[in-house]
Amino acid sequence: xxxxxxxFQAIADPTRRAILLLLASQAMTAGAxxxxxxxxxxxxxxxxxxxxxxxxxxxxxxGREIYYQLNPSKLKEIADFIEPxxxxxxxxxxxxxxxxxxxxxx
Amino acid sequence: xxxxxxxxxxxxxxEILITREFDLPLTLLFKAYEQPEIFEQWMGTxxxxxxxxxxxxxxxxxxxxxxxxxxxxGTIHEFIPNEKITRTFEMEDSPFPVQLEYLxxxxxxxxxxxxxxxxxxxxxxxxxxxxxxxxxQGINIAHNRLQEIATKxx
Numbered sequence: 001x002x003x004x005x006x007x008f009q010a011i012a013d014p015t016r017r018a019i020l021l022l023l024a025s026q027a028m029t030a031g032a033x034x035x036x037x038x039x040x041x042x043x044x045x046x047x048x049x050x051x052x053x054x055x056x057x058x059x060x061x062x063g064r065e066i067y068y069q070l071n072p073s074k075l076k077e078i079a080d081f082i083e084p085x086x087x088x089x090x091x092x093x094x095x096x097x098x099x100x101x102x103x104x105x106x
Numbered sequence: 107x108x109x110x111x112x113x114x115x116x117x118x119x120x121e122i123l124i125t126r127e128f129d130l131p132l133t134l135l136f137k138a139y140e141q142p143e144i145f146e147q148w149m150g151t152x153x154x155x156x157x158x159x160x161x162x163x164x165x166x167x168x169x170x171x172x173x174x175x176x177x178x179x180g181t182i183h184e185f186i187p188n189e190k191i192t193r194t195f196e197m198e199d200s201p202f203p204v205q206l207e208y209l210x211x212x213x214x215x216x217x218x219x220x221x222x223x224x225x226x227x228x229x230x231x232x233x234x235x236x237x238x239x240x241x242x243q244g245i246n247i248a249h250n251r252l253q254e255i256a257t258k259x260x
Contacts, residue, residue: 095148100144
């Protein structure tokens, strides 16, 4: 059994996606990241650990602080640019179509 | 399932074009954008403000486990039923600049229609960065939700 963290599973979580979004422009410490969420600090640490394990984040020691930042090459690997974006809209629009077909039937 | 949504993003341009044909009459397609309750359903979000008129604005937020994980808002510049919506789109608490969106709705036949979404970004860099973000993994949630709905129907 492969116990390696699965990247796609890692980013299926909305909080982890929110963390990636937060780190899109700057490196941040775990504390600064956690301040953006209502969730407990250990929960955020766990998320950071998972994202780091699958190399979506890089961390850098700076004095006593550890700064987290995105690993762009890994992100690019997942995204393969446009396909996931297209997929997202495709799923949304499929849903729209489904809902409106039922709406028509009412 | 066949993927009906097409994305056109030319290299070095600060815009993208999303097109989609629907097996829906034009009026029903537009209604999905006009009625906040319906928009909430297919976007899996909660509408906070919804003013479909020139100089109106809109805002919505998406939660997961009672926590808000995504917030967005914008201003409406044009709202012409069954024809077009021109609006801005801004993701709150994110470094991404405001986008300008031109949505055109077209009739194909009595039972089919087409949506054309033209998004203009602040720069080529901001467009590419957005496309590279793994937002699409949100589809897992959408898939799960669809699965749930489908399972209940059986």
